[in-house]
Amino acid sequence: MDLDFPRMRRERRAKLRDAMSAQGMDAVLLVGPSNQEYAGVKQPCADAMRMHYEPVVVLATVDEALPHVWTPFIEGVPEEVPADHVHAPLAIELTGGVEALVRAVSEVAPSARRVGVDELTSPMVDHLARLSPSIEWLDATTATGAARICKTPDEVECMRRAQRINEIAMYDVEAALRPGVRQNELSAIFLRRAFELGATSSIIDPIWNLTPLSVGAGTLTANGDVGFPLASNDRFLREGDLVLCDTGLTWMGYHSDFGKTWICAVDPRPTPAQRECYLRWQEVIEAVYAAIKPGASCGDLDRAAAGVEEKFALKHFYLGHGAGCDSSEPPFIGSDLGLAFDDTVELAPGMVFVLEPVVWRDGVGGYRSEEIVVVTVDGYERLTTYGYTPFE
């Protein structure tokens, strides 16, 4: 489709204002990078939320179409934001910066009384409420979460393209999967190719999980389930290793998510019992697909999966998770939030989530794959296109 970034930003900000209005908020003060991205403002780099030295602050009000931005990174401010809305950076990691922040908010939004904030720096914990007695500080994520959960067509297209970059890079990795290769070589192939293809950032250490065929043969785990995900290092892959891979990147602020099960071998072939795991996994995913439609609940998806395979996910993970400006965001499906919670979350067009069921037979191994879907007006559409070698 024809991707229109100004339209995407405009529509997101309108949704954010609607969500603020629904929550009775006059404004939201955004410190978290993914919420800033949603408001149209980019961070200078993909740091793990730690903007110690180049903090960006965004204030979106319910009355104004465009946000105020305090940033040292002018390139991250979209063209439609006027010059009088772009300000010198605030040092919110320091007490004086929080004092300046409070002054700045009172100058640009003097009537704001109920203001959401998503994250607090350490000096904000100590001083924000004290310095701003006229403001009631609320949880901004009630508004940002509501705005973000359903994607616009432009957002879906960004995710499709992010996933495409991820998949093309992974073809090169799968081709290199031979006994004797090291995990860090696979990471290097993936990252080099992903950035050559235009990825904006890598958002997780690439995972090449060497997975023993039984839980007992692996390392001690906290929950008695499969040890996953394990950090990659320079160890060799050997003939017959079962590899659960998981990678992710961003393109224009949107996350991909790629997970497959591979076998490291000169001529990779699953055992008949391993292929049975894969076939059962296909039954699970097809049952879940059949349940996806607007008006269904996340609990309906849990029940569809459990109808085929009672334990359809690793204990500490889930059947699925939302994705967008974060790699894992609402809705969470089949997680430890519980079925009763999942029954309260209704699927709606534009909702994007990553389904990642696992079928495991201890002693045999198992199968895991991640599939990104978007809910449409009459069902769903898949964004993942990669196949299931060597199991299919």
Added chain:
Amino acid sequence: MAPTPATPNLGTPNLSTSASEERERIAFGPLRRARRARVLEAMERLDLDALVLGREGNVRYASGVRRLWTAQSRPFTPTCLVMRETDQIVLLSFSASYEGMPEEVLPDDFFSVTWNPMNFVERFVATEGASTARRVGVDGMSPFFDGLMHQAFPNASLVGAEPMMRELRRHKLAAGS
């Protein structure tokens, strides 16, 4: 003719990515213990009974655990608890596996990633000293977790502790510390 620059002796042609901690090519054990001792000393100085960290660099410094790195998108989550009195660390791990954990973090003191925030409260509240802690340092917070932290530490006030961690991390330790 310009002098040939000295070739550094790296000791091995492969310095590794993240495996070196396992191979003990550097004495990481003493380094981790020295860092942790400095954290505990600083907590004593600031009269912090507990320290709750969410920033990955701080968590790595205090716990010695190199968790899976994720970037850009992780919202603030308090995932590492340090207790001054008992020197106990309670840590969230992205994996259920104990692989890569240093010996100072005991097998019962980590929990795998969770999506239900009440699980954080339960882990923290069950920690010896949580119910009596008076001052809890935090390196960041969110309004949502702020409410939960007051459930986990019912008698404590939250105190910004990022300046403390920044000061500790600014001064690097010499080899063999």
